[in-house]
Amino acid sequence: MTRLRIENLVHGYDARPVLDGVDLELPAGEFVVLIGPNGAGKTTLLQCVSGVQVPRSGRVWIDGIDLATDPVTAKSRLGVAVDPQKLPPLLTSRECLQLFAGARGLQAVPDSTWALCDALALTPLLDRQVDQGSLGLRQKLGIALGLLGEPALLLLDEPLNGLDPLSAHALKQYLQRRCREHGDTVLLSTHALDVAERFATRALLLVEGRLRRTWSDAELAQIRHAPDRSLEQAMVQAMS
Numbered sequence: 001m002t003r004l005r006i007e008n009l010v011h012g013y014d015a016r017p018v019l020d021g022v023d024l025e026l027p028a029g030e031f032v033v034l035i036g037p038n039g040a041g042k043t044t045l046l047q048c049v050s051g052v053q054v055p056r057s058g059r060v061w062i063d064g065i066d067l068a069t070d071p072v073t074a075k076s077r078l079g080v081a082v083d084p085q086k087l088p089p090l091l092t093s094r095e096c097l098q099l100f101a102g103a104r105g106l107q108a109v110p111d112s113t114w115a116l117c118d119a120l121a122l123t124p125l126l127d128r129q130v131d132q133g134s135l136g137l138r139q140k141l142g143i144a145l146g147l148l149g150e151p152a153l154l155l156l157d158e159p160l161n162g163l164d165p166l167s168a169h170a171l172k173q174y175l176q177r178r179c180r181e182h183g184d185t186v187l188l189s190t191h192a193l194d195v196a197e198r199f200a201t202r203a204l205l206l207v208e209g210r211l212r213r214t215w216s217d218a219e220l221a222q223i224r225h226a227p228d229r230s231l232e233q234a235m236v237q238a239m240s
């Protein structure tokens with residue numbers, strides 16, 4: 001089953017082109033890491049898939065549903081981390097989770113979300129008001145809220161920035177499990193190349209709005225097991 005299909009996606013801001021004809025097809029169960037230099041268009045690409053940006057042209061299907069013609073159903077399959085700046089400041093983290101669960105049509109916050117809160121060391125802080133939490137805490141809450149209800153396609157834009165190493169590791173393991181055990185698909189942008197090397201089943205290099213290079217699961221495994229090779233080195237080669 002194809003979780004995400006993108007066809008000839010073009011987007012830009014004012015007269016400036018940013019995405020220059022992106023084609024992509026991601027099957028169920030893939031953990032895909034999007035890498036590329038600053039300004040390559042990674043956030044813009046994720047925002048075109050999540051519907052935050054309306055592309056100038058091209059099409060996006062989520063679980064076979066056209067984002068342009070049936071955005072409500074398409075977005076119901078999506079999990080997108082909530083921006084820590086946009087969380088309700090006066091609610092506690094627990095109240096935010098309950099509110100978002102209701103908005104997703106759930107009777108209660110699912111056990112899987114509480115388990116993620118545990119893994120991210122968020123549980124002891126759930127009754128603290130959002131505006132009294134650290135940025136890292138708000139970021140963890142934004143991730144837990146975005147992944148609530150076990151959506152099939154998870155879009156995460158630099159989710160590891162600001163997370164302590166233990167929480168970052170727990171999140172990577174959680175995402176890997178979602179892909180392996182539930183057949184969910186993750187598309188995660190990052191500058192942390194170890195995520196691609198150690199956790200991903202595919203890495204994509206975006207340069208100037210175009211997908212320049214893809215590393216398959218087998219290629220990533222080769223890089224992982226060769227002491228003299230690294231994705232950093234492979235990325236530099238692909239860029240030159």
Ligand SMILES: Nc1ncnc2c1ncn2[C@@H]1O[C@H](COP(=O)(O)OP(=O)(O)OP(=O)(O)O)[C@@H](O)[C@H]1O
Pocket residue numbers: 013018036037038039040041042043044045
């Ligand atoms: N809202 C916006 N209005 C105008 N230009 C924008 C906007 N958002 C992004 N851009 C520009 O689009 C280009 C791509 O930005 P984008 O944030 O998608 O890149 P990125 O690959 O995510 O970068 P980074 O790795 O630095 O986060 C950049 O030149 C950026 O300045």
